Amino acid sequence: METKKPMTAKSTEEREEVTILFAGDSGDGIQLTGNQFTNTTALHGNDISTFPNFPAEIRAPQGTLAGVSGFQLHFGGVPIYTPGDSCDVLVVMNAAALKANLPKLKQRGTIIANRSGFDKKSLKLAGYPDDAAPLKAESLTSRYRLFEMDVTRMTRETLADSGMGTKERDRSKNMFVLGFIYWMYSRNLDFTIKFLEEKFARKPAIVAANVKVLKAGYHFGETSETFTTRYEVKAAPMPEGVYRNVMGNQATAMGLIAAAKKANLKLFYGSYPITPASDILHTLSKHKNFGVRTFQAEDEIAAVCSAIGASFGGALGATASSGPGIALKAEAIGLATILELPLLIVNVQRGGPSTGLPTKTEQADLFQAMYGRNGEAPLPVVAARSPYDAFEAVFEAARISIEHMIPVFFMSDGYIANGAEPWQFPKAADLPAIQTHFATPGARENPYLPYQRDERLVREWAIPGMENLQHRIGGLEKEDLTGNVSYDPENHEKMVRIREEKVERIAHFIPDLEIDNGPEEGDVLVLGWGSTYGAIKTAVVQLLEENKGVAHAHLRYLNPFPKNLEQVMRRYKTVLIPEMNRGQLLPILRGKYLIDAKGLNKVKGVPFTAAEIKAEVKRLIAS
Amino acid sequence: MEKTVKRTGKNYASDQDIRWCPGCGDYSILKQTQSVMAEIGLKKEEVVFVSGIGCSSRFPYYMDTYGIHSIHGRAPAVASGLKATRPELSVWLITGDGDALSIGGNHFAHLLRRNFDLNVLLFNNEIYGLTKGQYSPTSPINKITKSSPVGSLDHPFNPLAFAMGAEATFVARAMDRDPKHLREILLRTHQHKGTSLLEIYQNCPVFNDHAFEAFTEKTSKQNSTIFVQHGKPLTFGANQEKGIRLDGLRPQAVDLSADYTISDLWIHDETDRTKADLLVRMFDDPRSEGALPRPFGVLYAGERSTYEVEMNAQIERAIALEGEGDLDALFAGKSTWKIG
Numbered sequence: 020m021e022t023k024k025p026m027t028a029k030s031t032e033e034r035e036e037v038t039i040l041f042a043g044d045s046g047d048g049i050q051l052t053g054n055q056f057t058n059t060t061a062l063h064g065n066d067i068s069t070f071p072n073f074p075a076e077i078r079a080p081q082g083t084l085a086g087v088s089g090f091q092l093h094f095g096g097v098p099i100y101t102p103g104d105s106c107d108v109l110v111v112m113n114a115a116a117l118k119a120n121l122p123k124l125k126q127r128g129t130i131i132a133n134r135s136g137f138d139k140k141s142l143k144l145a146g147y148p149d150d151a152a153p154l155k156a157e158s159l160t161s162r163y164r165l166f167e168m169d170v171t172r173m174t175r176e177t178l179a180d181s182g183m184g185t186k187e188r189d190r191s192k193n194m195f196v197l198g199f200i201y202w203m204y205s206r207n208l209d210f211t212i213k214f215l216e217e218k219f220a221r222k223p224a225i226v227a228a229n230v231k232v233l234k235a236g237y238h239f240g241e242t243s244e245t246f247t248t249r250y251e252v253k254a255a256p257m258p259e260g261v262y263r264n265v266m267g268n269q270a271t272a273m274g275l276i277a278a279a280k281k282a283n284l285k286l287f288y289g290s291y292p293i294t295p296a297s298d299i300l301h302t303l304s305k306h307k308n309f310g311v312r313t314f315q316a317e318d319e320i321a322a323v324c325s326a327i328g329a330s331f332g333g334a335l336g337a338t339a340s341s342g343p344g345i346a347l348k349a350e351a352i353g354l355a356t357i358l359e360l361p362l363l364i365v366n367v368q369r370g371g372p373s374t375g376l377p378t379k380t381e382q383a384d385l386f387q388a389m390y391g392r393n394g395e396a397p398l399p400v401v402a403a404r405s406p407y408d409a410f411e412a413v414f415e416a417a418r419i420s421i422e423h424m425i426p427v428f429f430m431s432d433g434y435i436a437n438g439a440e441p442w443q444f445p446k447a448a449d450l451p452a453i454q455t456h457f458a459t460p461g462a463r464e465n466p467y468l469p470y471q472r473d474e475r476l477v478r479e480w481a482i483p484g485m486e487n488l489q490h491r492i493g494g495l496e497k498e499d500l501t502g503n504v505s506y507d508p509e510n511h512e513k514m515v516r517i518r519e520e521k522v523e524r525i526a527h528f529i530p531d532l533e534i535d536n537g538p539e540e541g542d543v544l545v546l547g548w549g550s551t552y553g554a555i556k557t558a559v560v561q562l563l564e565e566n567k568g569v570a571h572a573h574l575r576y577l578n579p580f581p582k583n584l585e586q587v588m589r590r591y592k593t594v595l596i597p598e599m600n601r602g603q604l605l606p607i608l609r610g611k612y613l614i615d616a617k618g619l620n621k622v623k624g625v626p627f628t629a630a631e632i633k634a635e636v637k638r639l640i641a642s
Numbered sequence: 643m644e645k646t647v648k649r650t651g652k653n654y655a656s657d658q659d660i661r662w663c664p665g666c667g668d669y670s671i672l673k674q675t676q677s678v679m680a681e682i683g684l685k686k687e688e689v690v691f692v693s694g695i696g697c698s699s700r701f702p703y704y705m706d707t708y709g710i711h712s713i714h715g716r717a718p719a720v721a722s723g724l725k726a727t728r729p730e731l732s733v734w735l736i737t738g739d740g741d742a743l744s745i746g747g748n749h750f751a752h753l754l755r756r757n758f759d760l761n762v763l764l765f766n767n768e769i770y771g772l773t774k775g776q777y778s779p780t781s782p783i784n785k786i787t788k789s790s791p792v793g794s795l796d797h798p799f800n801p802l803a804f805a806m807g808a809e810a811t812f813v814a815r816a817m818d819r820d821p822k823h824l825r826e827i828l829l830r831t832h833q834h835k836g837t838s839l840l841e842i843y844q845n846c847p848v849f850n851d852h853a854f855e856a857f858t859e860k861t862s863k864q865n866s867t868i869f870v871q872h873g874k875p876l877t878f879g880a881n882q883e884k885g886i887r888l889d890g891l892r893p894q895a896v897d898l899s900a901d902y903t904i905s906d907l908w909i910h911d912e913t914d915r916t917k918a919d920l921l922v923r924m925f926d927d928p929r930s931e932g933a934l935p936r937p938f939g940v941l942y943a944g945e946r947s948t949y950e951v952e953m954n955a956q957i958e959r960a961i962a963l964e965g966e967g968d969l970d971a972l973f974a975g976k977s978t979w980k981i982g
Binding site: 287309331503 | 656657658685686687688689690691692693695702703705706707708709710711712713716718719720721722723724725726727728730731748749751752953956957959960961963964965966967968969970972973974975977978979980981982
């Protein structure tokens with residue numbers, strides 16, 4: 020793009036990694052700003068990890084603490100695993116955003132504040148006392164570097180002759196901030212300009228206004244004498260290849276499409292809108308040219324039941340929800356368990372119990388996945404560890420479901436779902452084929468036995484339309500082999516044990532647990548599952564630099580566990596299991612292996628910081 | 643199947659022992675359904691019976707077709723997913739008054755409005771049979787049952803009015819005790835493109851015997867029922883000497899002997915939605931003074947495109963517009979960058 024000549028001498032400093040937190044009112048366009056910076060930065064070649072943090076209400080009371088929306092992103096020229104424990108730069112659009120997020124700013128960190136968001140009314144809404152002037156407070160100015168700029172006024176002035184009203188003009192203020200930050204980190208405006216042109220293709224006036232403000236923000240950085248330094252964060256040394264930026268829910272949707280395609284099955288996705296899982300439905304519904312059938316059902320129960328109906332008919336039935344919705348689906352998941360049909364159940368976990376914290380993250384539904392059905396009804400459970408990993412993990416979950424004729428839980432969470440990171444996406448041809456287990460129709464001498472099994476205890480998939488294989492299945496206990504209704508006591512116990520053993524035997528068809536990082540034996544093994552990956556990874560990398568005897572392993576398969584799990588755990592003096600719950604994997608492992616593992620638990624609706632994990636490992640080593 | 647094999651109803655029976663109580667109205671419905679299957683000549687492997695929970699929901703086990711006995715109230719959802727992915731199958735949904743209108747009321751309503759091309763046989767016995775005799779959502783008010791020893795308080799559902807309210811495209815009524823009529827209406831139910839709802843009055847001899855006596859017994863049937871036929875006037879009585887005329891929007895029973903002739907009567911037009919709304923509302927307690935007769939037959943048969951047709955059309959349009967989905971293009975998304 021064309022830029023004016025700088026009026027003042029500007030220097031450029033290099034930074035290895037930076038964490039920026041954009042914060043403002045939920046109507047300020049913070050998420051869009053964050054996403055734009057993320058995509059531009061990814062294209063720049065940085066490694067990146069993001070954490071959007073927004074209120075459950077779409078329009079929470081304006082200007083209040085409850086209405087603060089945040090988007091944290093951590094990018095660097097070094098490998099990045101988390102959105103950052105604390106931030107280097109805090110961008111605040113109003114007083115409430117400052118009040119809510121100041122504790123997350125590092126000492127000597129930079130605050131960029133929108134001055135007009137600190138007027139009397141804004142201060143009052145944020146709950147500051149009448150005479151407060153937080154930006155002038157010594158406690159703030161002595162600890163942080165503060166840059167005030169009147170974003171609202173400058174945006175209005177930029178659009179003075181646009182013919183737009185004040186309210187309309189104010190909508191572009193996030194573009195001013197974005198332009199400014201682009202300047203600060205030496206980024207290119209092209210991605211965002213292209214984005215605006217596509218998004219508002221039919222409203223050229225809106226495109227023009229936003230681009231104008233974006234550029235004004237950029238030029239302000241260049242010309243304003245307040246800012247003398249801009250920063251350069253070099254591209255990260257990532258493996259060679261082609262990358263894209265991906266969010267967890269997108270990766271999950273793509274993994275489902277890929278699995279269906281690799282199994283040569285139709286994908287049927289029954290779903291009811293729920294935070295934070297809805298984006299999977301949104302994404303899938305855009306890809307009808309893959310033959311994806313999305314069905315927005317009347318409720319969670321219908322969502323899963325329609326998926327079961329589709330699976331009965333020979334499609335890959337999938338459903339997704341979050342904890343409260345999974346609770347509603349429980350009876351139907353039990354039905355799928357006894358029917359022994361493929362079915363994928365995605366749980367994008369959020370804070371609970373009940374409605375809990377819809378937009379916050381937690382890992383407290385592991386017990387629900389493991390045990391949340393009536394009767395003895397064990398099912399495989401597979402968990403993703405990061406946004407891009409959701410692709411491979413859900414593909415694996417689908418593979419197990421289809422190849423073993425069994426419903427499978429796929430665990431994601433709000434942090435994975437809405438977080439983004441670069442993804443070196445695979446070539447479709449390199450993905451493994453998924454083997455379906457269809458029956459062979461046609462003439463036969465004896466009646467068809469729908470519950471006859473192979474050595475893996477897997478039954479055949481005989482679907483309507485297959486001649487001479489007509490059979491009836493249902494939720495009543497079935498007789499071994501025939502599938503006919505049976506109340507026989509011996510048969511019931513036999514079937515319960517078969518269904519259990521069938522899950523156990525999947526352990527022969529999943530990879531062993533590998534040490535992600537660190538020595539093969541030592542003082543402490545930090546064993547995680549799900550979205551704690553990044554924080555544990557960062558902590559262990561740092562601890563290893565400090566020569567601590569610590570290693571990291573991460574479980575993708577939670578039921579059944581990898582065959583070598585016990586053996587791996589026993590090679591360390593202590594096993595530490597950090598979880599965003601009150602301890603769920605922990606008692607399962609303690610109970611199963613009689614191993615004295617320790618827990619590190621957090622239920623605040625926000626992920627672990629690397630520092631928290633590091634401190635606990637150090638404490639364990641010292642004790 | 644190239645060659646046509648002559649089949650009888652028995653060909654559609656499975657090898658399982660039927661476990662309904664002796665004298666249950668379900669037997670008659672099973673028999674007529676099997677017979678209709680044979681008459682239509684459906685291939686056994688292309689028929690699927692989907693049911694919920696309750697006495698009637700055991701039905702699939704007795705058919706030598708594909709079948710799924712699902713969970714309470716959820717058969718509509720199971721059938722929807724099946725039909726969405728396998729539109730070529732002949733899908734029959736078996737449900738009861740409790741299954742469809744109580745625990746599954748939500749799914750039932752949504753099934754009807756979506757209009758998948760499938761057949762719903764609602765066995766209405768006005769009682770919970772499998773749980774041994776509690777009042778159901780169609781039991782009359784003040785019904786004495788195990789769970790309502792001094793009478794139930796719930797105002798009953800009018801299932802066909804419910805269906806019209808839910809934008810059903812085919813609404814019909816029959817009874818177990820009139821197999822000939824039942825068979826005829828089952829055929830119509832099958833023929834309709836869209837969700838066909840057939841409510842069947844079904845006697846439960848154990849927990850609710852005589853519930854439909856007024857409609858089924860010879861003595862009372864003539865005056866308490868009216869068998870509607872498309873294009874024909876609404877007449878009833880032992881010698882069809884009575885009829886229904888419309889007084890504005892109010893149906894009125896009249897004698898054809900004195901003041902009214904057949905040309906004054908309401909001519910049944912099953913495609914007329916407004917009149918169907920009135921017809922399903924003819925729901926008087928047959929024992930009440932001046933009760934209008936209860937209509938049986940096809941009360942409404944409208945036309946609306948089916949869900950699965952529209953769903954597949956969207957997919958075909960997407961393929962025509964964007965080409966068959968390409969995984970590599972999907973993974974790459976809109977913007978990528980290269981390292982190295």
